[in-house]
Amino acid sequence: MSASAIVFYILGAFILGTGLLAVTTRKIFRSAVWLLFSLIGIAGFYFWLQMEFIAAVQIIVYVGGIVVLIIFSIFLTQQSGKEMPKPPLARTVLSIVAACFGFALTYYLISQYSFTAPLNPAMDASISNIGTQMLDATTEGYVLPLEVVSVLLLAAMIGCIVIAMKVKTQDK
Amino acid sequence: MPSYSYISLIPLLPLAGFVILGLFGRKYFKNASGIIGTGLLLISTVLALYTGYQYFFIDGKADDVYRSIMPLKYTWLQFNGHGAGQDTGVSIDMSVILDPISVMMIIVVTFVSLMVHVFSLGYMKGEERFPTYYAFLSLFTFSMLGLVLSGNLLQIFIFWELVGVSSYLLIGYYFDRPSAVAASKKAFVVTRLADLAFLIGILILAFYSGTLDFITLTDRLTSPTAELFSITTQSFLGVTMLSWALSLIFIGGAGKSAMFPLHIWLPDAMEGPTPVSALIHAATMVVAGVYLVARLFPVYDFAISAGLDLVTYIGAFSALLAAVIACTQTDIKRVLAYSTMSQIGFMMFALGVSGYGRMEEQLGYTASMFHLFTHAFFKSLLFLGAGAVIHMVHSNEMKDMGGLRKLMPITHICFLIACLAIAGIPPYSGFFSKEEILLAAFNNNKFVYAIGLVTSALTAFYMFRLYFSIFWAREPHVHGHHGEGTMSMKIPLIILAVCSALAGFVPFGKFVTANGVPLEPHFNIIFAIAPVALAVLGIWAATVLYKTENNRPAAIASSLGGLYRAAYKKFYIDEIYLFITKKVIFNLVGRPAAWIDRHIVDGFMNMLAAVTARTAEAIKGLQSGKVQSYAFYFFIGVAGLAVFFVLWYSNLVVL
Amino acid sequence: MNDIPLGHILALSTALFFIGMYGLFTRRNMITILMSVELILNSVNINFVAFNKYLYPDKLGGVFFSVFIITIAAAEAAVAIAIIINLYRSHQSIDVEDAGEMKF
Numbered sequence: 046m047s048a049s050a051i052v053f054y055i056l057g058a059f060i061l062g063t064g065l066l067a068v069t070t071r072k073i074f075r076s077a078v079w080l081l082f083s084l085i086g087i088a089g090f091y092f093w094l095q096m097e098f099i100a101a102v103q104i105i106v107y108v109g110g111i112v113v114l115i116i117f118s119i120f121l122t123q124q125s126g127k128e129m130p131k132p133p134l135a136r137t138v139l140s141i142v143a144a145c146f147g148f149a150l151t152y153y154l155i156s157q158y159s160f161t162a163p164l165n166p167a168m169d170a171s172i173s174n175i176g177t178q179m180l181d182a183t184t185e186g187y188v189l190p191l192e193v194v195s196v197l198l199l200a201a202m203i204g205c206i207v208i209a210m211k212v213k214t215q216d217k
Numbered sequence: 218m219p220s221y222s223y224i225s226l227i228p229l230l231p232l233a234g235f236v237i238l239g240l241f242g243r244k245y246f247k248n249a250s251g252i253i254g255t256g257l258l259l260i261s262t263v264l265a266l267y268t269g270y271q272y273f274f275i276d277g278k279a280d281d282v283y284r285s286i287m288p289l290k291y292t293w294l295q296f297n298g299h300g301a302g303q304d305t306g307v308s309i310d311m312s313v314i315l316d317p318i319s320v321m322m323i324i325v326v327t328f329v330s331l332m333v334h335v336f337s338l339g340y341m342k343g344e345e346r347f348p349t350y351y352a353f354l355s356l357f358t359f360s361m362l363g364l365v366l367s368g369n370l371l372q373i374f375i376f377w378e379l380v381g382v383s384s385y386l387l388i389g390y391y392f393d394r395p396s397a398v399a400a401s402k403k404a405f406v407v408t409r410l411a412d413l414a415f416l417i418g419i420l421i422l423a424f425y426s427g428t429l430d431f432i433t434l435t436d437r438l439t440s441p442t443a444e445l446f447s448i449t450t451q452s453f454l455g456v457t458m459l460s461w462a463l464s465l466i467f468i469g470g471a472g473k474s475a476m477f478p479l480h481i482w483l484p485d486a487m488e489g490p491t492p493v494s495a496l497i498h499a500a501t502m503v504v505a506g507v508y509l510v511a512r513l514f515p516v517y518d519f520a521i522s523a524g525l526d527l528v529t530y531i532g533a534f535s536a537l538l539a540a541v542i543a544c545t546q547t548d549i550k551r552v553l554a555y556s557t558m559s560q561i562g563f564m565m566f567a568l569g570v571s572g573y574g575r576m577e578e579q580l581g582y583t584a585s586m587f588h589l590f591t592h593a594f595f596k597s598l599l600f601l602g603a604g605a606v607i608h609m610v611h612s613n614e615m616k617d618m619g620g621l622r623k624l625m626p627i628t629h630i631c632f633l634i635a636c637l638a639i640a641g642i643p644p645y646s647g648f649f650s651k652e653e654i655l656l657a658a659f660n661n662n663k664f665v666y667a668i669g670l671v672t673s674a675l676t677a678f679y680m681f682r683l684y685f686s687i688f689w690a691r692e693p694h695v696h697g698h699h700g701e702g703t704m705s706m707k708i709p710l711i712i713l714a715v716c717s718a719l720a721g722f723v724p725f726g727k728f729v730t731a732n733g734v735p736l737e738p739h740f741n742i743i744f745a746i747a748p749v750a751l752a753v754l755g756i757w758a759a760t761v762l763y764k765t766e767n768n769r770p771a772a773i774a775s776s777l778g779g780l781y782r783a784a785y786k787k788f789y790i791d792e793i794y795l796f797i798t799k800k801v802i803f804n805l806v807g808r809p810a811a812w813i814d815r816h817i818v819d820g821f822m823n824m825l826a827a828v829t830a831r832t833a834e835a836i837k838g839l840q841s842g843k844v845q846s847y848a849f850y851f852f853i854g855v856a857g858l859a860v861f862f863v864l865w866y867s868n869l870v871v872l
Numbered sequence: 873m874n875d876i877p878l879g880h881i882l883a884l885s886t887a888l889f890f891i892g893m894y895g896l897f898t899r900r901n902m903i904t905i906l907m908s909v910e911l912i913l914n915s916v917n918i919n920f921v922a923f924n925k926y927l928y929p930d931k932l933g934g935v936f937f938s939v940f941i942i943t944i945a946a947a948e949a950a951v952a953i954a955i956i957i958n959l960y961r962s963h964q965s966i967d968v969e970d971a972g973e974m975k976f
Binding site: 145198 | 875876878879880881882883884886887888889890891892893894895897898899900901903904906907908910911914917918921922925926927928929930931932935936938939940942943944945946947948949950951953954955956957958960961966
């Protein structure tokens with residue numbers, strides 16, 4: 046059992062633990078905070094996989110952007126200290142059963158499959174390589190998805206503003 | 218060989234009359250519709266007479282035998298044949314057949330219809346729905362002409378129904394009288410029921426012989442080839458299929474011809490205007506049944522059993538029954554209605570005792586057709602005369618009449634000639650035709666001959682009872698305030714009287730026989746003595762009882778007691794029918810059927826609707842508006858599919 | 873990192889996915905549902921990156937896919953918050969069961 050394996054298991058436990066807390070806790074602000082920790086754990090996982098760029102993106106966008114946004118909306122819409130009502134027992138039980146069943150099925154399928162090891166030499170996932178590939182216009186390049194995603198972000202931005210806009214009431 | 222291309226005009230001109238008068242009569246031709254209808258019919262009559270001249274004297278014969286010609290045949294639908302030797306099967310077509318009886322019938326129908334049209338110009342004058350009357354008359358004439366010219370079974374059935382409809386329209390002409398409405402419904406329903414039997418008979422014949430066309434049908438069914446004998450060897454409930462088919466067809470004919478027990482509609486049909494009774498219920502429609510049997514006569518004769526026996530006995534029984542009832546009735550139109558039924562019975566049993574092939578045997582066929590011919594003249598004359606009398610007295614009952622010979626001389630003489638004709642007194646036409654019928658009966662079936670003799674005597678008796686009650690018995694109540702009737706009412710009477718007197722001298726056997734070979738009419742004076750003597754006896758009895766008013770008839774009636782009462786009530790046959798329909802059919806068939814319809818059929822539909830509604834109520838919870846429930850169902854679906862595909866790929870589930 | 877077989881990482885991501893799904897079914901607050909959806913998206917990201925590292929080390933497809941998923945998740949979260957705010961204005965509540973008008 047090498048050190049990296051131990052690290053992985055700790056990271057995995059952390060991720061799952063905080064995730065579980067995020068979906069079960071009764072106080073909403075705490076749920077947001079547990080989510081935050083789960084996402085940080087996942088970033089740590091990326092670091093462990095030596096994919097630094099993804100880890101950085103995760104922290105910047107998810108943790109620094111989305112969770113902050115969620116916390117803002119919690120403040121905007123309700124009192125964050127209030128306790129949320131517990132869901133009915135039937136629903137809890139059914140959901141647990143469904144989740145366990147799904148997990149069992151999927152794990153069974155995965156375990157049946159033997160993943161073959163690769164033959165090609167590894168490419169370093171450094172930022173320069175990522176950058177080069179992102180702006181590459183050949184079939185191996187990802188410039189088209191990049192442009193499409195930028196359009197999508199623009200659309201999302203405009204959409205959010207329109208949806209959440211308060212329509213000015215006309216004074217008679 | 219001249220072409221008969223104008224033959225389709227003969228029925229089509231009255232049809233045009235119906236369309237024109239029906240659509241435009243009430244608006245444009247209020248007074249002229251009579252002239253239009255009569256004019257069109259006059260052209261048809263001339264064409265019919267010309268056809269008769271052409272067929273009988275110039276063209277019809279081939280090797281001295283009158284043959285059946287089919288000048289027009291249009292095939293509409295052709296089916297494939299399936300039996301041995303049949304390469305084409307049943308075909309539905311429109312065809313015209315010309316043979317001795319059809320040519321004779323078109324002459325009779327157009328002539329009598331023309332007389333009725335002319336008479337109605339005066340009789341129905343001033344009537345509110347005058348154009349409608351002539352439209353219906355034209356429709357009827359078209360239907361009847363189509364019927365007699367039909368060359369195949371299906372076409373004759375179509376025109377049969379059309380004639381029934383026209384009769385319904387004409388009987389119910391005075392539709393504000395509930396009795397007229399009831400009578401027209403009764404006529405239609407009774408004849409329609411008989412037509413069901415007719416249709417089944419047609420289908421049986423068409424199935425076995427593979428054709429509907431008359432000429433081919435009679436050839437196939439009377440030929441001795443073995444392949445078509447299945448109609449005579451297959452049997453159902455112990456009777457051969459051929460007997461079934463012919464009996465069912467005869468039942469259809471019996472309904473239209475008012476034979477027992479389907480005669481109940483004929484007396485009630487007298488609710489219609491009197492010229493209508495003259496046309497339909499005396500001369501033309503009611504003989505359609507006789508015509509049908511005559512048309513299929515070779516097949517009837519070929520039938521090994523029961524083919525003609527049924528015809529004979531029903532005809533004879535109807536003749537006798539009607540004669541007995543007619544002796545007691547007081548409504549003059551009803552007397553004439555029963556007289557018609559009796560004379561048609563004569564025609565039927567004459568056909569029944571006839572054979573096919575040998576000279577002596579075929580007399581019955583010729584006699585029946587001859588009697589049809591002469592009966593048309595004198596019976597329509599009787600009805601038109603009765604119409605003139607009713608027009609003057611405004612009543613149908615005998616007790617309101619009497620002594621009218623002083624007020625209506627022409628009608629009196631014409632009526633007397635007709636009565637003498639129907640009674641069978643020489644030298645009027647009825648004598649010749651009746652004598653031939655009785656001779657045919659004597660040669661074949663003595664029992665039926667005896668019934669015929671008795672019926673002839675009764676016929677003479679009740680007809681002269683009628684004559685004396687109208688024109689003699691007492692002094693007239695009315696005093697001629699509007700004369701005898703217009704010229705248009707008198708001329709047809711005179712023409713028909715002349716025909717009744719002279720039609721007997723037509724050598725009918727030369728023209729109309731069962732197999733086309735001319736028959737020499739032999740005149741047996743010795744044989745003729747018996748019927749004439751009985752007729753004279755009947756006339757003498759009527760004179761004694763009815764010429765002057767006395768109480769002898771009443772005395773005889775009371776001495777006969779129950780028998781007289783039963784005959785007066787028409788032997789309670791109507792009451793029996795009413796009992797059967799109300800108590801038996803309504804309760805045993807009608808009520809259960811209504812119950813099944815309401816509870817089982819409707820109940821089933823209601824149950825389907827209720828089940829649908831309840832299921833919808835039960836599963837509407839699935840659409841609860843809760844997004845998480847939707848997500849849950851979604852997951853269940855995906856998981857289910859995943860499990861299914863996993864099992865399929867690992868061959869645990871075979872699709 | 874090659875001591876850990878790929879199966880273990882996939883087990884991790886699967887577990888995270890179904891935890892997110894449990895949250896999706898159970899939570900009544902719309903914002904907490906959104907948080908569960910973020911968990912699901914992250915589990916998918918883990919999957920992509922792991923596959924890229926273990927099975928296709930010469931390519932970078934998994935990385936790019938993850939980057940785009942993160943981007944789109946951000947956009948989607950923004951739009952979702954906007955909708956939640958709108959719903960809050962009309963219903964005065966962000967309980968998902970209070971917004972159940974589209975039913976039978």
